[in-house]
Amino acid sequence: MTAVVGDTALSSPPLPERTVPRGQRRRLRVGRGVVLILAVLYFFGPLAAAFWFSIDEGNGLTWHAYTNFAQAPGFGSAASLSLELAALTVVLSLLLMVPTLLLVHLRFPRVRTAVELLSLLPLVVPPIVLVVGVSTVIGWGNAGSSGSFRSQLFNQLLNSSPPPILPLEYVILVLPFVFRSLDAGLRTSNTATLVEAARNLGASWPTTVWRVVLPTLRTSLLNGSFLAFALVLGEFTMARLLQYQPFAVWLLQFGNTDGQLSVALSLLSLLLTWALLLVMTAIAGRGPRKAVV
Amino acid sequence: MTAQVSSEFAGVAVEFEGVSKVFGATRALDGLDLEIAPGELLALLGPSGCGKTTALRILAGFEDASSGAVLVDGHDVSRQPPNKRDMGMVFQSYSLFPTMTAVDNVAFGLRLRRRPAADRRRRAEELLDLVGLSPHARKYPHQLSGGQQQRVALARALAVTPRVLLLDEPLSALDAKVREQLREEIRTIQLELGVTTVFVTHDQEEALSLADRVGVMRDGRLEQVAPPATLYDRPATAFVASFVGTTNELPGSMESSGRVRVGAQVLPVDGPAPAAGTSVAVLVRPEAVVVTPHPDGDAIVSVATFRGAITRLRLTRKGAADVLADLPSHRAAELGAGTHAKVELLERPVVVRELA
Ligand SMILES: Nc1ncnc2c1ncn2[C@@H]1O[C@H](COP(=O)(O)OP(=O)(O)O)[C@@H](O)[C@H]1O
Ligand SMILES: [Mg+2]
Numbered sequence: 001m002t003a004v005v006g007d008t009a010l011s012s013p014p015l016p017e018r019t020v021p022r023g024q025r026r027r028l029r030v031g032r033g034v035v036l037i038l039a040v041l042y043f044f045g046p047l048a049a050a051f052w053f054s055i056d057e058g059n060g061l062t063w064h065a066y067t068n069f070a071q072a073p074g075f076g077s078a079a080s081l082s083l084e085l086a087a088l089t090v091v092l093s094l095l096l097m098v099p100t101l102l103l104v105h106l107r108f109p110r111v112r113t114a115v116e117l118l119s120l121l122p123l124v125v126p127p128i129v130l131v132v133g134v135s136t137v138i139g140w141g142n143a144g145s146s147g148s149f150r151s152q153l154f155n156q157l158l159n160s161s162p163p164p165i166l167p168l169e170y171v172i173l174v175l176p177f178v179f180r181s182l183d184a185g186l187r188t189s190n191t192a193t194l195v196e197a198a199r200n201l202g203a204s205w206p207t208t209v210w211r212v213v214l215p216t217l218r219t220s221l222l223n224g225s226f227l228a229f230a231l232v233l234g235e236f237t238m239a240r241l242l243q244y245q246p247f248a249v250w251l252l253q254f255g256n257t258d259g260q261l262s263v264a265l266s267l268l269s270l271l272l273t274w275a276l277l278l279v280m281t282a283i284a285g286r287g288p289r290k291a292v293v
Numbered sequence: 294m295t296a297q298v299s300s301e302f303a304g305v306a307v308e309f310e311g312v313s314k315v316f317g318a319t320r321a322l323d324g325l326d327l328e329i330a331p332g333e334l335l336a337l338l339g340p341s342g343c344g345k346t347t348a349l350r351i352l353a354g355f356e357d358a359s360s361g362a363v364l365v366d367g368h369d370v371s372r373q374p375p376n377k378r379d380m381g382m383v384f385q386s387y388s389l390f391p392t393m394t395a396v397d398n399v400a401f402g403l404r405l406r407r408r409p410a411a412d413r414r415r416r417a418e419e420l421l422d423l424v425g426l427s428p429h430a431r432k433y434p435h436q437l438s439g440g441q442q443q444r445v446a447l448a449r450a451l452a453v454t455p456r457v458l459l460l461d462e463p464l465s466a467l468d469a470k471v472r473e474q475l476r477e478e479i480r481t482i483q484l485e486l487g488v489t490t491v492f493v494t495h496d497q498e499e500a501l502s503l504a505d506r507v508g509v510m511r512d513g514r515l516e517q518v519a520p521p522a523t524l525y526d527r528p529a530t531a532f533v534a535s536f537v538g539t540t541n542e543l544p545g546s547m548e549s550s551g552r553v554r555v556g557a558q559v560l561p562v563d564g565p566a567p568a569a570g571t572s573v574a575v576l577v578r579p580e581a582v583v584v585t586p587h588p589d590g591d592a593i594v595s596v597a598t599f600r601g602a603i604t605r606l607r608l609t610r611k612g613a614a615d616v617l618a619d620l621p622s623h624r625a626a627e628l629g630a631g632t633h634a635k636v637e638l639l640e641r642p643v644v645v646r647e648l649a
Contacts, residue, residue: 190386196355197388197446199375201402201453211401215392 047267054264065264072261078250081162085246086232088167090225093178096171097224101179102213105186106195119179122172131241134169138242158242166246169238174228181227185220219283226280230273301454302488304332305366307352312361313513314347321347323513324361332487334480335518336500339510340536345493346385348510349459352491354378365456381450385462387442389434395445396421396430402453420448423482440471447479451486458483458490464499476503497537501525509533525578527563531646534576541582541616545575545645553645555638563642573645579605581639582618586627590635592616594628604628608636 054065069075097119104112122130141154157165194216198208214221236248245253247269255262307329314322321344329335337345350356352363354375362369370378389398396417403413421427424444434442443463450458460479464472480503483490494500500507501521508518509532517529528534535542545555549569552559560575567573584592584606592608595615604625606618616636620628628634 189391190388193384193386193388194390196353196375197382197384197390197449198401199355200353200378200380200382201449202376202379202405203401204376207405212390216390218392 047270050263050267054260054267065258065261066268069261069265069268072254072258072265074245074250074254075265078245078247081245082233082247084162085166085170086229088162088164089170089174089232090228092167093171093174093228094221094225097175097178097182098214098217098221101182101186102191102209106192116179116183119175121175123176127173127237128241130169130172131238134165134238135241138165163242163244165242166239166244170228170232170235173235173238174231177227177231178224181220181224182217185217185223189216191216222280222283226276230276233269233273302486303456304487304489305456306331306364307457307489307491308364309348309352310362310364312348312351312358312363314344314351314356315359320513322351322358325513325515327508327515327518329489329491330505331489333505334483334490334492334503336492336494336504336507337510338494338497338500338507338537341495343510344513345495345510346461347513349382349461349491349493352457353380353382353459379453379456380459381453381455381457382459383443383446383450383461383463385465387434387439387446387466389437389442389445389449391434394431394433395426395437398434398445399449399452401449406453417448417452420452421445423451424448424478438471440467440475443467443475444478447482451482451488455488458488460490460492462494463492465494465496472499479503501537507537509536511536528576528644529564531574531576531644534644539579539617541577541579541614542574542646543577543614543616545573547571547573547645553643555643556636558638558640560638560640561642563644567645567647572648574648576644576646577638579617579619581641581643582616583637583639584608584618584620584628584634585637586632587635588633590633592634592636594630594632594634597625597628597630599625608634610636 055061055063100115104115138154138158141150141157145151157163157168191213194212195208198212203211234248235246236252239246240249240252251262251265251269254265309325309327312322312325313320323344325344325348327335337348339345347356351358354370354373354377358371362371364370365378389395390401393401396414399420400413400417403416408416418427418430421430424447426441426444426448429437429441429445434445437445443466446463447460463479464475467475476499479492492500492504501524504521506518506520507524509516509524511532517524517533519527519529524533524537528537534540543555545553547562547567547569548554548559550559551562551566551569553562553566553573553575555575580603584594592610594606595609596607598605598607599622602622603619604622606620606625606628608616608618610616618636
């Protein structure tokens with residue numbers, strides 16, 4: 001990325017074009033088509049089946065699942081809880097990771113690997129393990145005599161609306177994704193030099209971060225935020241085991257009473273997540289590109 | 294317009310006093326002493342890793358010296374953070390803020406100084422004009438070529454009327470043509486503005502062509518600080534001689550007269566002469582080598598390289614090292630490859646290095 005003095009890029013000579021006989025080429029193309037069709041079937045087959053199920057009435061079609069879902073009992077509170085949790089998680093994880101990664105990149109580059117390993121840990125440790133740990137701690141918290149600071153604190157953590165315990169856990173869950181996108185942004189945008197340029201021109205640290213670093217990292221901040229948001233919207237395990245009812249948990253329970261509606265809602269939530277990802281890609285593609293040498 | 298821009302620059306003196314910098318086991322700077330006059334353009338020249346960037350970064354405030362002091366306008370700035378030092382820096386790698394247009398990049402420092410919007414816009418546009426980039430004011434960095442980006446970076450550094458302008462190999466990422474052109478422009482602008490400037494480079498041609506004085510560095514120390522012509526004609530050390538320009542190293546031995554015998558010639562020595570009988574390397578520039586075609590000459594032209602006004606010959610000699618010689622191209626016709634020739638040195642003082 002950064003220019004290195006006197007280093008000339010060693011470009012290897014172009015490889016000779018591989019020539020493929022015509023018949024073989026046709027077979028290759030057919031092969032590729034088959035693979036593509038299989039992939040599409042594998043991916044969209046279940047979706048199409050689910051869609052069919054959600055509108056099939058035995059002797060006709062019905063859109064009632066798509067027109068009535070908002071009135072389904074519990075939908076409103078579950079959906080708003082999920083949105084609140086997702087927003088809180090995004091804010092908390094950015095508050096945690098942005099300063100951490102800035103410090104790591106600008107001041108303590110040697111601990112980067114350690115921070116990376118720590119941040120990727122949630123990918124290796126299954127969420128269930130985390131929940132079991134958290135449950136143990138909650139048990140300990142509730143064991144205190146009522147009215148004590150400990151039990152009041154745990155009461156707040158568990159019973160406020162929304163319960164802070166969930167976003168706190170979700171922060172850990174989304175850590176690898178937030179880390180990855182921020183780290184990539186910092187690495188590709190030559191942040192250290194930009195910071196020095198800003199400082200040199202007279203910017204204090206807060207101004208440097210606010211006016212230069214964060215705008216430069218806009219794409220990767222959005223990236224990390226969207227991923228975290230989408231993950232929390234679909235999270236089931238932790239919420240279910242701690243007996244809360246955000247969207248994913250509600251959806252499963254509701255499915256027992258109205259199968260068609262619950263399938264319709266899963267499809268809609270899938271579409272919502274896709275829309276988020278599309279928006280993210282669009283924004284990432286549009287923003288000014290990084291100053292790359 | 295330039296007159297107006299230039300009147301704002303004071304041109305201050307800069308002084309390094311025994312500045313050392315240690316990174317773990319590396320001694321990047323080893324007691325650097327250097328005085329830079331107000332309005333002077335000083336080039337720091339040296340091979341990669343000799344501590345040039347470190348010196349500049351200490352002056353800018355990005356590194357703290359392990360010992361020693363840096364004075365700007367007579368005042369020790371060691372305790373000032375970089376954002377209080379009022380220095381304009383142009384970096385080696387492209388450093389424009391990617392989310393701002395060229396003109397906003399230039400106005401950034403003025404905005405921090407709370408100059409009124411109309412004011413800073415006008416000044417930013419003036420400076421873009423100064424570096425010839427007015428037509429590109431509304432472009433983002435990624436829409437500009439490397440050379441254009443470095444011009445904007447220069448305008449950005451100058452916009453805040455810095456006390457000292459710092460340039461860290463600003464041209465090294467550019468291709469030769471742009472590099473040469475921008476180098477001249479930097480010098481023109483610097484002379485017009487009269488801003489004290491430190492220009493770091495590992496390219497001796499660059500240093501010689503634009504600096505008032507050149508400081509040659511090696512292993513964290515200054516070997517010699519002198520105007521380009523002095524550096525070239527009278528290098529203080531063998532390192533300077535070999536780093537600046539091209540030199541032949543010919544075997545010689547010291548005479549009792551304090552002169553040096555090289556081949557059949559006896560020449561005066563520049564600087565302190567080693568004791569008589571010492572074996573030395575005699576350092577000779579290619580243009581101080583005189584070549585005359587001669588059928589009995591002991592040298593044979595092996596390569597003749599046309600370089601425009603001059604042609605450089607490589608001469609091989611039986612039982613001796615090759616010699617490089619420069620001569621006016623109109624004389625080179627009679628000295629094609631394979632020609633036998635006689636090699637002599639111009640009668641003038643030479644630099645010698647004692648052989649261990
Ligand atoms: N931040 C740093 N940490 C450790 N060593 C460094 C650091 N900066 C520079 N050095 C070392 O100090 C020496 C001088 O570096 P530098 O000033 O960048 O040289 P130059 O600019 O002349 O190429 C080199 O050996 C380099 O490896
Ligand atoms: Mg350097």
